[in-house]
Amino acid sequence: MRGLAEPPNRPHGRPVSAILATADEPFRNRVLERLLAAGYDDLEVAELPAALADLLRESKQTLVIVGGTWPDPQAFLRVAVNAGALPLVLLESSALEAEGEALAMGARAALQSDIPASSLAAALAAVDAGLIVLEPSARALLLSANRDRFAPAPANSVAEPAPSRVEASSPVEPPAAAPTPRKGRPLTSREREILSLVASGTSNKGIARVLSVSANTVKFHLAAVFDKLNAATRAEAVAEAIRRGELSL
Amino acid sequence: MAANSLLKQYSDERAALVQHAMPKAAAIIVGRRRALSGIRWRDDLIITAAEAIGGAEHVAVTLDSGELEANVIATDLTTDIAILRVAGASAGSGASAAAGKSATVSAGADNNATAGSAPANTSLAVPRLLRVGDTIVVVGRTLRGPTAIWGTVQLAGPAWNSRRGGKIDQRLELDVGFDPSFEGAAVIDPDGNIVAMAVPGPYDRVLGIPAATIETVVAKVDQYGHLPRPYLGIRLQPLWLDDETRSKLGRKARAIAAVGGVDAGSPAEQAHMELGDLLLTLDGHPAESVNDMACRIASATPGQTIALEVLRGGRPLTINVQIGERPRH
Numbered sequence: 001m002r003g004l005a006e007p008p009n010r011p012h013g014r015p016v017s018a019i020l021a022t023a024d025e026p027f028r029n030r031v032l033e034r035l036l037a038a039g040y041d042d043l044e045v046a047e048l049p050a051a052l053a054d055l056l057r058e059s060k061q062t063l064v065i066v067g068g069t070w071p072d073p074q075a076f077l078r079v080a081v082n083a084g085a086l087p088l089v090l091l092e093s094s095a096l097e098a099e100g101e102a103l104a105m106g107a108r109a110a111l112q113s114d115i116p117a118s119s120l121a122a123a124l125a126a127v128d129a130g131l132i133v134l135e136p137s138a139r140a141l142l143l144s145a146n147r148d149r150f151a152p153a154p155a156n157s158v159a160e161p162a163p164s165r166v167e168a169s170s171p172v173e174p175p176a177a178a179p180t181p182r183k184g185r186p187l188t189s190r191e192r193e194i195l196s197l198v199a200s201g202t203s204n205k206g207i208a209r210v211l212s213v214s215a216n217t218v219k220f221h222l223a224a225v226f227d228k229l230n231a232a233t234r235a236e237a238v239a240e241a242i243r244r245g246e247l248s249l
Numbered sequence: 250m251a252a253n254s255l256l257k258q259y260s261d262e263r264a265a266l267v268q269h270a271m272p273k274a275a276a277i278i279v280g281r282r283r284a285l286s287g288i289r290w291r292d293d294l295i296i297t298a299a300e301a302i303g304g305a306e307h308v309a310v311t312l313d314s315g316e317l318e319a320n321v322i323a324t325d326l327t328t329d330i331a332i333l334r335v336a337g338a339s340a341g342s343g344a345s346a347a348a349g350k351s352a353t354v355s356a357g358a359d360n361n362a363t364a365g366s367a368p369a370n371t372s373l374a375v376p377r378l379l380r381v382g383d384t385i386v387v388v389g390r391t392l393r394g395p396t397a398i399w400g401t402v403q404l405a406g407p408a409w410n411s412r413r414g415g416k417i418d419q420r421l422e423l424d425v426g427f428d429p430s431f432e433g434a435a436v437i438d439p440d441g442n443i444v445a446m447a448v449p450g451p452y453d454r455v456l457g458i459p460a461a462t463i464e465t466v467v468a469k470v471d472q473y474g475h476l477p478r479p480y481l482g483i484r485l486q487p488l489w490l491d492d493e494t495r496s497k498l499g500r501k502a503r504a505i506a507a508v509g510g511v512d513a514g515s516p517a518e519q520a521h522m523e524l525g526d527l528l529l530t531l532d533g534h535p536a537e538s539v540n541d542m543a544c545r546i547a548s549a550t551p552g553q554t555i556a557l558e559v560l561r562g563g564r565p566l567t568i569n570v571q572i573g574e575r576p577r578h
Binding site for chain 1: 281282299300303304305306321323324325326327329412413414475476478480481482483484485486509510512515517539540542543546547575576577
């Protein structure tokens with residue numbers, strides 16, 4: 001009920017969750033802030049490699065974000081790779097060598113830690129879908145004569161494709177630039193319809209049944225609604241939509 | 250160390266109170282990992298925090314007695330109360346055992362004969378309003394077992410309306426070392442009564458949603474089988490008034506709520522409300538703002554008729570509207 005009186009800090013409703021594994025507190029806080037802004041409320045934090053190993057044993061969660069100043073993230077990265085997780089490395093500096101090393105160790109993404117929240121969210125989604133995400137500058141890694149130097153290490157130390165996940169046929173560039181900001185834009189009639197069902201207390205699956213669409217489609221629409229209304233929870237979205245004259249009383 | 254030291258007695262009593270509350274403490278798992286606490290309100294019903302439930306339909310519940318599945322049967326975003334029904338339990342079973350009358354809050358009954366002895370029973374009755382300074386314990390559960398934190402009632406105010414339009418019987422702010430696993434946990438008074446549900450509030454405050462408020466929502470669900478949402482079918486937008494217009498209309502508030510749309514087939518349409526109507530009063534009370542209107546309508550009951558005084562074409566007009574129920578399908 002954080003949102004009952006004031007705008008809350010705890011977002012809701014994104015399908016993808018992740019583990020943030022780092023001992024570096026300022027780094028952790030910066031990334032957490034960004035992830036929360038992008039709607040990731042379902043985050044675990046592991047401060048020690050052993051804690052990460054425990055978390056990965058306990059949960060089915062496979063997205064792991066490691067980072068800080070290279071080579072600090074290496075221990076976390078090794079744990080994540082060994083557990084068959086999908087690690088993303090966020091680097092403090094733009095050293096190409098570090099990116100290459102991270103990828104050689106089995107990272108699914110090697111990105112600068114200051115990328116915008118929306119790009120980070122897109123990268124998480126892409127890695128979750130089985131893709132590999134690189135900085136545009138890392139294209140050199142693939143094309144340059146240095147290719148051998150950064151060739152994948154022997155199979156036993158490299159992430160095998162996580163079972164049951166789609167492996168991309170080739171590395172890709174990060175998804176296209178962040179979508180245009182949606183904050184403040186009016187809701188579509190479909191979004192309004194969905195929000196009205198949220199206001200009546202209907203679950204996502206219930207809304208999917210009423211509208212004959214998939215639950216993922218409902219989540220997708222709700223993500224857009226939350227974004228437009230700058231809301232983090234269902235309660236906040238409903239209240240804000242009423243305030244803006246988008247939702248009827 | 251004396252075998253019967255005061256410190257040991259103190260510790261024993263505290264632990265005994267938590268032990269008594271433990272059968273009521275539930276762990277709720279939403280989706281893959283989100284874990285929070287809940288209260289076993291009745292044999293068939295579990296109460297938890299609506300915001301943490303999100304759009305889920307089913308959750309896994311762990312109690313002292315083991316694990317079970319529960320269906321989310323109501324999420325009240327206005328009070329942050331979610332009601333879960335244990336899978337397999339039929340609607341209304343255990344209703345006779347509900348706190349019902351005993352959940353009425355009676356102020357002033359501060360004298361307490363049982364103080365000092367271990368509580369006989371963890372009941373849902375609320376014998377008195379909490380006072381500022383009262384000692385409470387929040388009893389929750391994680392997958393690793395039951396959890397308890399002791400604290401103090403930091404603020405005990407009068408009834409209030411949440412910004413979401415919820416009518417909440419008492420403003421309770423708790424000074425406890427809260428973490429997210431306690432969201433939805435039972436707040437227990439020294440008599441062993443469940444007095445509230447603990448939820449995170451703004452500015453890192455911990456709020457208590459009083460048992461009386463929970464019982465009101467539970468009673469509605471018992472009566473209707475679901476939680477009916479009051480609905481008029483008008484969209485409102487604020488218009489800012491200049492001083493001249495304000496004094497002409499005799500209004501204090503700077504804004505006035507204007508009807509920006511009327512839903513087809515809604516109670517408002519049936520009552521011939523129109524686009525552009527300016528809301529002056531609701532049941533004789535000045536309609537201060539869009540938010541104020543939202544709160545008043547949210548706390549009305551479907552079936553109830555309200556009188557709306559509107560300004561249409563510069564003339565005041567009173568419209569009676571029977572509040573309906575927000576469409577669910």
